[in-house]
Structures are given as C-alpha cells and as structure tokens.
Amino acid sequence: MPTRYAFLILRTDDATAPDRRVMSRGQSTLAEGQTPAEFAGKLLRENRSTRSHYTGPRRCSVWPIDGDGPIPRIAPDAAxxxxx
Structure with a gap:
C-alpha cells in the first residue's frame, strides 16, 4: 500500500524572518521502493531548480500522513x- 507523506521546505538562513521561510509544502505518495530521504532529496532538487532566485540553505521536512488535511507551516516533532 502506498504511503502518503507531507512535506515542508523552508529557508534556513538567519536573514529571513521566520514567518517568511516557507518555500513549498504539500503532500505526495512515495514511489514504490522510495525512501523518505530519497523523496526529500528529489523535492529539494526540484525546489532549487524552480526557485533558483534563492540560493541559500533549505530544509525539507517529511512525515507520513493520513487523509488530505492542511499542511502546517511548522513540521511536527516526528518529522x-x-x-x-
């Protein structure tokens, strides 16, 4: 059975105000055999490509979810x- 994961990509530089750090968030089903680390790596590469105007550090947080609820602006402790 496919596993759905939520993701949140944030800027991690100190110069960006905490309320302006979210770059991307959403949810997706992991490909068969894909690990959360591979999933996060793919998301970070895509984000770096589509948001090339920002060249600073980023963090991708991922966690399994049930349903289609809203994705929070702060990753849960278990992420x-x-x-x-």
Missing amino acids: LHFDD
Missing part, C-alpha cells in the same frame, strides 16, 4: 529533516 524527518533533510538539509540542502
């Missing part, structure tokens, strides 16, 4: 974090 896995991957920096780029």
Whole structure:
C-alpha cells in the first residue's frame, strides 16, 4: 500500500524572518521502493531548480500522513529533516 507523506521546505538562513521561510509544502505518495530521504532529496532538487532566485540553505521536512488535511507551516516533532 502506498504511503502518503507531507512535506515542508523552508529557508534556513538567519536573514529571513521566520514567518517568511516557507518555500513549498504539500503532500505526495512515495514511489514504490522510495525512501523518505530519497523523496526529500528529489523535492529539494526540484525546489532549487524552480526557485533558483534563492540560493541559500533549505530544509525539507517529511512525515507520513493520513487523509488530505492542511499542511502546517511548522513540521511536527516526528518529522524527518533533510538539509540542502
């Protein structure tokens, strides 16, 4: 059974105000055999390509979800974090 994950990509530089750090958020089903780390890496590469105006550091947080609820602006404690 496919696993759905929520994701949140944030700017992590100190110069950006905390309320302006969200670059992308959403949810997706992991591809068969894909790990959360591979999923986050793919999201970070896509984000770096589509938002090339920002060249600073980013963090992608991912966590499994049930349903289609809204994605929060802060990742839950149980989220896995991957920096780029």
